[in-house]
Amino acid sequence: METQESLVSWKRIVIKVGSALIAPNQNGCSSHYLLGIAQFVVRCKAMGIEVVLVSSGSVAAGAHLFNAQEENTKPSIAVKKAMAAAGQMEMMATWDRLFDFPTAQILVTHGDLRDRERYVSIKETIFSLLENGILPILNENDTVTTDKLKVGDNDNLSAMVAAAADADTLIICSDVDGLYDSNPHENPDAKLIASVPDITDEIFSMAGGATSAVGTGGMKTKIQAAEKAVAHGIDTYVVNGFTVQTFNTLLNGKNPGTHFSPDKKPMNDHLHWMTHTSTAQGELVVENDFNAELDGDSEQLTSSEIIAVNGDFAVGDTILVRKDDGTRLAKAKSNYSSCLLSFITEQDDQDFANKFQDTTGPIISDSNIALLEDE
Ligand SMILES: Nc1ncnc2c1ncn2[C@@H]1O[C@H](COP(=O)(O)OP(=O)(O)O)[C@@H](O)[C@H]1O
Ligand SMILES: N[C@@H](CCC(=O)OP(=O)(O)O)C(=O)O
Numbered sequence: 001m002e003t004q005e006s007l008v009s010w011k012r013i014v015i016k017v018g019s020a021l022i023a024p025n026q027n028g029c030s031s032h033y034l035l036g037i038a039q040f041v042v043r044c045k046a047m048g049i050e051v052v053l054v055s056s057g058s059v060a061a062g063a064h065l066f067n068a069q070e071e072n073t074k075p076s077i078a079v080k081k082a083m084a085a086a087g088q089m090e091m092m093a094t095w096d097r098l099f100d101f102p103t104a105q106i107l108v109t110h111g112d113l114r115d116r117e118r119y120v121s122i123k124e125t126i127f128s129l130l131e132n133g134i135l136p137i138l139n140e141n142d143t144v145t146t147d148k149l150k151v152g153d154n155d156n157l158s159a160m161v162a163a164a165a166d167a168d169t170l171i172i173c174s175d176v177d178g179l180y181d182s183n184p185h186e187n188p189d190a191k192l193i194a195s196v197p198d199i200t201d202e203i204f205s206m207a208g209g210a211t212s213a214v215g216t217g218g219m220k221t222k223i224q225a226a227e228k229a230v231a232h233g234i235d236t237y238v239v240n241g242f243t244v245q246t247f248n249t250l251l252n253g254k255n256p257g258t259h260f261s262p263d264k265k266p267m268n269d270h271l272h273w274m275t276h277t278s279t280a281q282g283e284l285v286v287e288n289d290f291n292a293e294l295d296g297d298s299e300q301l302t303s304s305e306i307i308a309v310n311g312d313f314a315v316g317d318t319i320l321v322r323k324d325d326g327t328r329l330a331k332a333k334s335n336y337s338s339c340l341l342s343f344i345t346e347q348d349d350q351d352f353a354n355k356f357q358d359t360t361g362p363i364i365s366d367s368n369i370a371l372l373e374d375e
């Protein structure tokens with residue numbers, strides 16, 4: 001492919017496409033809006049920019065295959081999963097037809113992303129596809145998810161993917177021009193917010209849920225996604241995917257919607273994963289006057305300082321370290337199972353507990369801790 005001159009400095013971008021763009025008429029997957037997005041992908045690639053797609057819409061694309069009764073009433077979870085399974089095929093076939101280079105499907109759950117080994121495997125697959133000129137297209141694996149396993153919305157998923165792919169830019173294509181100071185579908189006087197330098201509570205308070213028949217999460221999950229992405233140093237845009245003008249503006253180096261500025265001091269990949277992708281499987285509760293330095297000295301944490309071990313976690317799981325009063329101190333990888341930690345913290349003989357720890361090693365390690373003191 002001939003390389004074209006670029007007005008943007010992007011090296012690798014993630015484009016998230018919302019359900020309303022995939023199945024605008026709720027009559028199967030339509031290429032109507034996807035064509036403009038595909039042309040944008042092609043132009044980016046021609047400029048030497050690597051692209052990863054996160055495509056919603058499997059449920060919306062598959063809904064028409066179910067009988068009218070299912071379509072008009074709120075479908076059960078089992079039927080929604082079946083819609084996703086069928087719609088995913090239609091959606092991927094549509095995307096694939098729009099490109100003259102190969103595409104690849106990656107279906108993930110939060111259960112995959114929060115497991116470090118599987119996360120690294122997903123990351124390696126994305127890089128390998130990009131190196132070979134293949135377009136990775138991701139979605140949540142809706143058919144196998146449960147409440148415990150799912151991310152639940154593709155905005156947050158796209159931010160996790162952008163971090164995994166080490167992207168510099170995340171573009172969330174939706175059915176509105178960007179973030180407004182209130183939902184524009186409910187308030188005709190709502191004003192577009194062009195730039196968000198900091199994601200504050202006030203910004204969150206502007207965002208409501210989805211109002212369309214097919215969207216999940218609305219603007220709320222887009223702000224959550226932006227919060228995750230900017231913490232990784234990723235420029236984030238929420239834009240209107242209905243119009244090709246959006247993509248021309250972006251390629252001219254301008255902002256057609258809402259731009260969220262990346263943090264000036266982004267987290268490194270591992271800390272970001274622990275803070276924004278991994279979920280704590282349990283917690284260690286320490287005294288309120290606990291004042292040991294967890295930063296750089298976390299390996300000194302002893303069982304005598306732990307007053308409770310909550311939850312059921314295994315060696316290698318992420319845990320939350322918090323004070324008794326609820327103050328969240330850190331997320332960390334536990335080198336002990338909850339069972340073993342409970343056993344040593346319950347020992348009256350402190351010498352035994354200390355000796356045990358001397359032989360078994362630190363409870364948490366400096367290389368696997370993310371401090372939460374700024375939250
Ligand atoms: N402050 C806001 N600004 C813009 N849109 C908002 C706001 N609050 C709620 N929304 C809703 O968020 C919707 C976009 O999210 P969603 O329906 O989940 O779409 P998508 O499928 O693109 O993820 C808008 O159509 C709108 O109804
Ligand atoms: N994984 C779901 C999409 C969930 C979702 O977040 O939808 P959307 O709000 O349209 O981005 C699907 O493929 O239908």
